[in-house]
Amino acid sequence: MYIMANMPVQNTLLATLNETENIEFKTVNSGQLPQNIWEDITAFSNADGGYICFGVNPDGVIAGVPSxxxxxxxxxxxxxxxxxFNHKIYPDVITEGTAIKVYIPPAAASLRPIFSTSRGLPSGGRVRVGTTNVQLDDEWIRRFAIAAKGGAELVIFSGDYSQYFSQDYIDRYLEVVMKRRGDVYATLKIEEILKKLRAIDVEEKITLFGLLAFSNPYGLQELTAPTVNIAVTQYSGTSKVNLKDVSEVSVDDREFSGNAVSQFEEALRFILSKLPIRSRIETGGKRAEYLAIPEVAIRETLANAIAHRDYTTYQGRIQVDIYSDRIEFANPGRSIIPLDQLENAHPETRNPLLMSYLRDLKITEHRGRGIRTIKNSLKAAGLAEPKFENKHDWFVTTIYSSAFINDSDQAWLKQFSIFKLNEKQLKALVYVKHHPIGITNSQYREINNMNDVRDDIRAKKELKRLVNKGVFKPSGENRYRKYLLSKEIEAE
Known part of the structure; x- marks a missing residue:
């Protein structure tokens, strides 16, 4: 498909792009394709799709394709x-000024992996992980095969379900269903109920969903892997290394196994027990105690990690790291929703059966409300916004236990009131106050949770306004540029 763009290149999407996880720049001097172009095409096809921009230098400068x-x-x-390739790919080919932008769509799960037919598998296939094209290996091919058959939840395991399921958890769930939807299973035998729930298949073989929902304390990990669990580690400071005692590995370290509900409930109790207790004086002089981070934010973030993790891979477990100033939740599997659309996008999940099950038990929020619940609860508590990131093949949520701008910072910021700065710019000022070496465009976007592809340009404009007002001074060029407090501000 060819699309001709009439608008000048500086006003189009191409002008806002950086070479990131879903964008590649290519310099060309002829009509021939680069020899390694198959790597980018297969990598984007086997991931979330992406753009190949011809006529753009590695530094983002538009050189153009000769007419x-x-x-x-x-x-x-x-x-x-x-x-x-082994399946036809239908790109969108778009001309923008003198450059050519090619959008490679993500391949359907049933068609993956996409690979170069002349090279075959595994050497002829790539998958995009972060900003890198990773060669397919047996693990990736296995994961694609599972996804093509309907997802990890319906993977079959041998064994009698009665040896691996907990009747208590089955009864607990059926009691909840009966209260919500009536006794819909009253006339059915237990095997028929489990088949309807897809906890076992028609031959009564156990599914992964069945193990996640109803496993006894050892069944899930015995039939899958020890890593299908949750690990929680507490550190004494703000990093994994205690500079005062480098021999210290951690303050506390626990793993939680069993089914998904058991993991959730036990890990949640442990995490909450590690949070500092704060107090305030309420009306009438009564002292009230409260957790440093709202329980609802911890609960929803942990539930999301369980519900949305990628169960096609056993190479990593859900990891929760507790630091003195934050908690980081990491689960295998990148977000399948773009980061800038997490709050408003139509809900999607890798694990619809598990999500429905957890929703019935009121462990997860109603459709699409989880991220909003986390952000609203933290905002109401006066805490910094959470950070959501895709890191390689992981999704990471960071929740901070303090406000980004404290009382001392607020007092310091009063001197800038005449400039009528927005909240993002005020955060940047506080950041540079505490980090005198300056702030980059990337750091500006990070502290302000700016994840849209256009936010690089927005951040650049907002930083430039701070320079124009005499608050910041720039240092360095292009991607290495930092912004420092001006000498006049430093002297105050």
Whole structure:
């Protein structure tokens, strides 16, 4: 598909792009495709899709595609995508000024892995992880095969379900269902109920969902792997290394196994027991105690990690790290929803059966409300916004136990009131106050939870306004540029 863009390149999406996890820049001097272009095409096809921008230098400067080669290059892209891989790929080929932008869509789960037919598997396939094209290996091929068959929840395990399921957890769930939907299973035998729930298949073989929902204390980990659990580690400071005692590994370290509900309930109790207790004087002089982080935020974040983790891989467990100033929750599997759409996008999940099960038990929020609940509870408590990140093949949520701007910072910021700065700019000022070496565009976006592809430009404009007002002074060029407090501000 060819799309001709009439607007000048500086006003289009291309002008806002950096070479990131779903964007690659390519310099071309002819109509021929780069020899390694198959790597980018398969990598994007096997992940979330992405853009290949021809005529753009690695530093993001638009060099353009020579006019005599543009038509040839566009035809070659479409032809190559149609013939060089195990399944046809249908790119969007867009001209923007002198550059050509090619969108490679994500392949359907049933078609993955996409690979170069001349190279075969595994050497001819790549998958995008972060900003890197990773060669497919047996683990990735296995994960794609599972996804093609309907997902990890319906993977089958041998064994009699009665030896691996807990009747107590089955009864607990059926009691909840009966209260909510009536006694819909009254006339059915237990095997028929479990089949309807897809906890076992038609041959009464155990499914992964069945283990996640109803496993006894050892069944899930015995039939899958020890890593299908939760590990919680507490550290004494703000990093994993205690500079006062480098021999100290951690303050406390626990693992929680069993089924998903057991893991959730036991890990939640442990995490809450590690949170500092704060107090305030209420009306009438009565002292009230409260957790440093609202329980609802911890609860929902932990539930999300369980519900959305990628169960096609056993190479990592859900990891919760408790620091003195924050808690980090990491689960295998990147967010399948773009980070800038987490709060408002139509809900999606890798594990619909598990999500429905946890929702019935009121462990997770109603559809699409989890992220909003986390953010609202932290805001109401006066805490900093949470941070959501895709790190390689993991999704990481960070919850802070203090406000980003404290009382001392608020007093210091009063001197800037005449400039009428927005909240993001005020945060940047406080950041540089505590980090005199300066703030970069990337750090500005990070502290302000700016995840949209266009936010690089927005951040640049807001930082430039601070320079124009005489508050910041720039240091360095392009991607290495930092912004420091001006000498006039430093002297005050």
């Amino acid at each position: 005599q080669f543009r038509d040839e290059l566009m035809k070659n892209v479409s032809s190559y995508c149609s013939s060089a």
